[in-house]
Every structure is written in C-alpha cells, then in structure tokens.
Amino acid sequence: MLFLSFFKTLVDREITVELKNGVEITGTLKTADQYFNLKLDNVKCKNEDKFPHLSSVKSIFLRGSTVRYVHLSKGDVDTNLLQDASRRGKLH
Amino acid sequence: MSDSKSEPLDLFKVLLDEKVHVKLRGAREITGRLHAYDSHCNIVLSDAVETIYDTDANDQLISTQKKSEVIFVRGDSVILVSSPNDV
Numbered sequence: 001m002l003f004l005s006f007f008k009t010l011v012d013r014e015i016t017v018e019l020k021n022g023v024e025i026t027g028t029l030k031t032a033d034q035y036f037n038l039k040l041d042n043v044k045c046k047n048e049d050k051f052p053h054l055s056s057v058k059s060i061f062l063r064g065s066t067v068r069y070v071h072l073s074k075g076d077v078d079t080n081l082l083q084d085a086s087r088r089g090k091l092h
Numbered sequence: 093m094s095d096s097k098s099e100p101l102d103l104f105k106v107l108l109d110e111k112v113h114v115k116l117r118g119a120r121e122i123t124g125r126l127h128a129y130d131s132h133c134n135i136v137l138s139d140a141v142e143t144i145y146d147t148d149a150n151d152q153l154i155s156t157q158k159k160s161e162v163i164f165v166r167g168d169s170v171i172l173v174s175s176p177n178d179v
Contacts, residue, residue, distance in 0.1 A: 003134050003164070020118075020169075036166070070164040074138065077162045082128035082136055083108050 002085050007032035009078075016046065016071040017062060023051050025060065036064035104129040107175060112137070115171040119145040122165065123176060133167035 007029070016026045017038060024047050027040030039061050045054040054060075104126070112126045114135065124137030140163040144156050 002128060002130050006128065006136070006164075064166075065168070067166050068169055069160075069166070071160045072162040072164065074161040077127075077136070077138070079109075079125075079127040079136075079138060079162075086108055086128045086130075087105060089105075 001034060002082075003036065004032065004034055005085075006082065007036065007038070010072065010076060013076045014073075015040075015076075017067055018069040018071065019062070019066050020068045021066070023047070023054065025054070025062070027060065033064075036067060038062045038064070038067070101129075101131060104135075104173070107173070111176050113174050113176045114165065115173075116165070116169045117171060118169070120169075121145075122163070124160075124163065126173075127162075130167070133170040133173070135165050135167070135170070135173070136162065137165065138162050 010029050011031065013029055014026065015029050016024060017040070018024045023045065025040065025043050026046055027043035030039040030041050032038050039059070041059050043054075043057055043060045045051055048055055107126050110126060111123060114122045114137070116122065121143045122137060122140050124140030126135060126137055128136040138161065140160045142158045142160065142163075144158070146154050146156070148154050
C-alpha cells in the first residue's frame with residue numbers, strides 16, 4: 001500500500017484536496033485509510049464564493065472516491081523515497 | 093519485445109523521475125515530473141501544470157492553467173500517461 005503509507009506520512013500536515021465537483025478544501029490531515037478516505041481538521045474552503053455551504057464546517061470526512069487531486073507542499077514530500085518504493089513495485 | 097513478460101505498467105517504471113503528460117477526465121491535462129504510481133494509476137507529480145479546457149459564450153476554446161508544487165492524482169480520473177516527447 002504505497003500511497004496509504006504516503007498519506008500516513010502526511011498526517012498533521014496541511015493539504016489541499018480538490019474534489020471531482022470542484023470544491024477545494026484546505027485542512028490538516030488527521031487520518032487516511034486504504035480507500036484514501038481522508039479526515040481533515042481546521043478546514044477552509046478555498047473557493048468559498050462558489051461553495052458557501054461549507055463556510056461553517058470545521059472538521060470534515062471525505063470519501064476517497066470523490067477526490068480528484070491532493071495538492072501538497074514540496075517540503076512535505078520525499079520524492080526519492082517515493083520513486084524507490086515505486087521501483088520496488090510494492091503491491092503493484 | 094526484448095522482455096518476454098513485459099506489462100503495460102512497466103511504462104511507468106521507465107518514466108519515473110521524467111517529465112510526463114497525463115490526460116484526465118473532464119477535459120484536463122497535467123504535465124509534471126513523475127515520482128510515484130500504483131496499479132490503479134494513482135500518481136504523484138511535482139512541478140505540475142494543469143490545463144483545463146473549456147468553451148466560452150461564443151463556443152471558442154479557452155484554456156486555464158494552474159500550477160502545483162506536488163500533486164497526487166487519483167487513478168480513476170486518468171485516461172492516459174505519455175512521455176511529452178511523444179506528443
């Protein structure tokens with residue numbers, strides 16, 4: 001489970017999740033599971049003008065299947081580690 | 093041809109740490125450096141540029157670009173992955 005391990009390394013980091021319906025949510029990653037379901041705290045909707053219904057939400061559970069992208073900071077990602085894990089083909 | 097038991101996903105292995113071009117559902121494309129992949133085509137790219145294609149009120153094609161330091165793309169959105177040199 002390469003990407004599950006990857007998401008576990010991102011716990012307590014700030015990430016931005018872009019959903020398939022266009023909603024972009026920034027928050028602190030609290031947990032991730034094998035389906036890439038994510039739980040975020042201190043959430044803020046990046047495009048609140050378009051999606052005002054999320055303005056009062058503080059903590060959120062996201063079903064993995066609704067995710068399009070997860071945007072990350074360079075400092076939070078060890079690209080060499082990722083490449084080595086992909087080459088070894090863990091669980092492909 | 094040289095490898096008797098080659099698989100489609102072997103292409104990803106060749107493209108690791110190389111610039112790749114990814115076509116996605118919803119008239120989107122991303123170029124970036126490939127760092128990770130799995131059998132679902134979940135991928136991680138760095139220095140990614142996303143291009144979104146749309147049409148304006150006069151049916152003219154318009155494209156908008158968004159940049160991201162590092163991006164994880166969920167595999168179910170991926171249509172194709174290629175080397176940008178092939179385009």
